[in-house]
Amino acid sequence: MKIVVDTTPLSPWEALAEYEREVVAPAHPGRYGAAATFVGTMRDFNEGDAVQGMFLEHYPGMTEKQLGLIADEAFGQWSLLDGLLLHRVGELKPSEPIVVVAVWSAHRKDAFEACRFIMEALKSRAPFWKREELHSGSRWVEKNSEGY
Amino acid sequence: MKIVVDTTPLSPWEALAEYEREVVAPAHPGRYGAAATFVGTMRDFNEGDAVQGMFLEHYPGMTEKQLGLIADEAFGQWSLLDGLLLHRVGELKPSEPIVVVAVWSAHRKDAFEACRFIMEALKSRAPFWKREELHSGSRWVEKNSEGY
Amino acid sequence: MIGWCGSVRKPLIEGNSMTVKVKFFASLKEQMGCDGATVEIGEVATAADIWLQASGGKALPPNVLVAVNMEYTDQNHAVKSGDEVAFFPPVTGG
Amino acid sequence: MIGWCGSVRKPLIEGNSMTVKVKFFASLKEQMGCDGATVEIGEVATAADIWLQASGGKALPPNVLVAVNMEYTDQNHAVKSGDEVAFFPPVTGG
Numbered sequence: 001m002k003i004v005v006d007t008t009p010l011s012p013w014e015a016l017a018e019y020e021r022e023v024v025a026p027a028h029p030g031r032y033g034a035a036a037t038f039v040g041t042m043r044d045f046n047e048g049d050a051v052q053g054m055f056l057e058h059y060p061g062m063t064e065k066q067l068g069l070i071a072d073e074a075f076g077q078w079s080l081l082d083g084l085l086l087h088r089v090g091e092l093k094p095s096e097p098i099v100v101v102a103v104w105s106a107h108r109k110d111a112f113e114a115c116r117f118i119m120e121a122l123k124s125r126a127p128f129w130k131r132e133e134l135h136s137g138s139r140w141v142e143k144n145s146e147g148y
Numbered sequence: 149m150k151i152v153v154d155t156t157p158l159s160p161w162e163a164l165a166e167y168e169r170e171v172v173a174p175a176h177p178g179r180y181g182a183a184a185t186f187v188g189t190m191r192d193f194n195e196g197d198a199v200q201g202m203f204l205e206h207y208p209g210m211t212e213k214q215l216g217l218i219a220d221e222a223f224g225q226w227s228l229l230d231g232l233l234l235h236r237v238g239e240l241k242p243s244e245p246i247v248v249v250a251v252w253s254a255h256r257k258d259a260f261e262a263c264r265f266i267m268e269a270l271k272s273r274a275p276f277w278k279r280e281e282l283h284s285g286s287r288w289v290e291k292n293s294e295g296y
Numbered sequence: 297m298i299g300w301c302g303s304v305r306k307p308l309i310e311g312n313s314m315t316v317k318v319k320f321f322a323s324l325k326e327q328m329g330c331d332g333a334t335v336e337i338g339e340v341a342t343a344a345d346i347w348l349q350a351s352g353g354k355a356l357p358p359n360v361l362v363a364v365n366m367e368y369t370d371q372n373h374a375v376k377s378g379d380e381v382a383f384f385p386p387v388t389g390g
Numbered sequence: 391m392i393g394w395c396g397s398v399r400k401p402l403i404e405g406n407s408m409t410v411k412v413k414f415f416a417s418l419k420e421q422m423g424c425d426g427a428t429v430e431i432g433e434v435a436t437a438a439d440i441w442l443q444a445s446g447g448k449a450l451p452p453n454v455l456v457a458v459n460m461e462y463t464d465q466n467h468a469v470k471s472g473d474e475v476a477f478f479p480p481v482t483g484g
Contacts, residue, residue, distance in 0.1 A: 012183075013165035020161070030192030030242040035160075036263075037185045040484050043254065044178030056483065057416050059476065062460035087483065094178040099484045106191065107293055108390075112264050115184075119256065119484060125462070128483020129416035140417040141482040147257055188390050204389065205322050207382065210366035235389065247390045256484075267390060273368070276389020277322035288323040289388040 001071045001083035005063055007090035010097040012039040015086060024082045024104050032081050036111035037102040038119050044094035046132060046141070053133035054092045063087075063127050070121040074103070077117070078110040085118065087128065120147045149219045149231035153211055155238035158245040160187045167232045172252050176229045184259035185250040186267050192242035194280060194289070201281035202240045211235075211275050218269040222251070225265070226258040233266065235276065268295045301330035304349055312339040314377030318350045321384035324360065335381075344371035346381045359386055395424035398443055406433045408471030412444045415478035418454065429475075438465035440475045453480055 002019065016037060024032060044051055067085055074080065086100040101119050105111040123144045130141040150167065164185060172180060192199055215233055222228065234248040249267050253259040271292045278289040301318075319332040333350045343364060347356045362371050363382040375381055395412075413426040427444045437458060441450045456465050457476040469475055 013161045013168070017161035017165075025243065030190075033189055033191040035185075035187040035189070037183075037187075038256065038260070039183040039185075040256065041181055041183070042178075043181045058483070059413070059415055059457075059460070059478070062457060062476065065460045066462075095173065108186065108188065108267065109293075109295055112186070112267075112295075116260050119260075123481075123484040125481065126483050127415065127457075127478060127481050129479065130482045131416070140479070143480050144482050144484070145255055145257075147260075206389070207319070207321055207363075207366070207384070210363060210382065213366045271387075271390040273387065274389050275321065275363075275384060275387050277385065278388045279322070288385070291386050292388050292390070 001075070001085065003064060003067045003071060003085045005058060005060075005067070005087045005089055007088070010086055010088055010100060012037075012086075012097050012100045015100060016084065016102055019084045019102070020104070028081045028104070031106060032104040033106050034108040034111035035102060035104045036108070036115035037100065038115055039097055040099040040119075041097050042092050042094050049132075049134050051094065051132045051134060053094075055131040055133075055138075056089045056092060056098070057129045057131070058087075058089045059127040066126045067122065070118055070125065073121070074114045074118050078103075078105065078114040079107070080105045080110055080114055083114075083118070085122075087122075087126075089128070116147075123147060149223070149228075149233065151212060151215045151219060151233045153206060153208075153215070153235045153237055155236070158234055158236055158248060160185075160234075160245050160248045163234060163248060164232065164250055167250070168252070172230045176252070179254060180229050180252040181254050182256040182259035183250060183252045184256070184263035185248070186263055187245055188247040188267075189245050190240050190242050197280075197282050199242065199280045199282060201242075203279040203281075203286075204237045204240060204246070205277045205279070206235075206237045207275035214274045215270065218266055218273065221269070222262045222266050226253065226262040227255070228253045228258055228262055231262075231266070233270075235270075235274070237276070264295075271295060298325050298329065298331050301328070301333035301350070303334045303336065304352075305336045313337065314339060314341070314375075316341075316346055316375050316377065317380045318346060319380065319382040321382065323385050324383055341375055342371060343369065343373045343375055343381055346375060347371065347383060356383075360384065361386065392419055392423065392425050395422070395427035395444070397428045397430065398446075399430045407431065408433060408435070408469075410435075410440055410469050410471065411474045412440060413474065413476040415476065417479050418477055435469055436465060437463065437467045437469055437475055440469060441465065441477060450477075454478065455480065
């Protein structure tokens with residue numbers, strides 16, 4: 001499973017197409033029957049306020065380590081063939097993708113459950129922090145919305 | 149939500165990129181924070197046997213009608229912005245995509261749950277039938293694997 | 297290629313009749329030897345009656361699904377003239 | 391830009407000491423006025439002791455998360471020389 005935390009803007013569908021074509025398909029030809037993906041995108045509103053921009057801080061080293069642990073847990077819990085996890089950091093504008101999670105497996109149950117697990121674990125355990133730019137100034141997002 | 153049942157080969161990631169860019173983003177700029185997708189791909193094995201090809205039969209008219217009902221149920225049950233459902237029919241070869249389900253929403257819970265619901269409902273209610281080509285001849289798939 | 301079974305007509309009791317279109321799919325199409333038939337039957341009939349007539353008296357297999365006018369129903373559903381009645385095995389798409 | 395708090399040294403009781411690297415993130419970095427510090431402390435210390443010394447005696451806010459060497463732990467975790475001790479608010483990525 002490939003994990004990347006980077007300031008470079010994300011192109012989720014292009015990244016998924018490329019990773020499937022270059023990595024998953026050659027390694028597991030004819031073996032994957034299911035791919036479940038999630039793409040998180042920056043909205044222009046949050047908690048009733050217009051949001052003009054966002055700064056995404058992380059903890060270099062720990063963030064990657066925690067994402068690796070989450071991936072290991074997913075591979076231990078479900079029967080998975082491969083995965084891709086991309087997370088943006090730094091300055092973002094509305095409509096820009098923040099996160100991509102993808103999982104490939106033989107059967108759909110594993111892909112669906114592992115994809116959601118990785119996303120929820122990332123939301124609760126990976127050290128990222130969002131600061132939103134509003135008309136009235138900036139604020140740190142205090143907690144994530146509920147995922148279940 | 150766009151629903152297409154067709155014999156044309158699918159390019160899932162390209163179709164998702166195009167639909168998001170051409171339809172979802174212009175209609176809901178800055179409003180979608182989540183996209184959950186599922187791509188089902190033909191494997192080269194099933195129930196222990198090598199599979200060389202597949203024929204996917206459907207019931208023209210009823211298939212589209214049932215997919216429309218499933219989409220309506222999803223939009224009634226969750227807060228969704230848009231969706232895309234593509235299903236291949238006719239002759240397929242291993243590694244070819246069979247189905248694409250995608251859902252866009254403001255928050256991830258809706259997207260995750262609706263995407264899986266649509267896929268499971270499709271599996272149990274949409275009139276499609278798979279006939280597999282094996283070395284020893286062909287066979288109709290008798291039932292789908294469990295999704296939960 | 298599996299074709300149309302043609303028209304299946306049942307002797308009528310009182311002269312009243314209705315015509316329904318029957319469709320078979322997948323393995324059922326192969327078992328029946330055709331992808332459908334036009335069935336003419338007495339005024340009151342259920343989907344099960346239609347099956348009996350179209351199949352030449354075979355029992356309806358327990359796992360066969362029944363749709364009338366492209367909506368799922370069961371074999372006790374009363375059909376009316378002009379209805380499209382479909383019989384097919386469990387679905388396996390996706 | 392928020393910089394490094396520098397070195398925070400506590401008078402030692404018996405001459406033994408250890409040095410740990412402290413990091414703050416996000417809103418906590420702003421509250422502390424720096425993104426980290428080097429803390430020199432007596433031989434036995436918990437993450438809470440490190441916080442107290444680095445913060446100049448402020449109470450550890452109840453929702454602050456604690457990591458030692460990039461793994462989650464709690465404030466009672468015993469740190470050793472060379473450890474990296476991080477304090478940060480609830481995470482909000484994804």
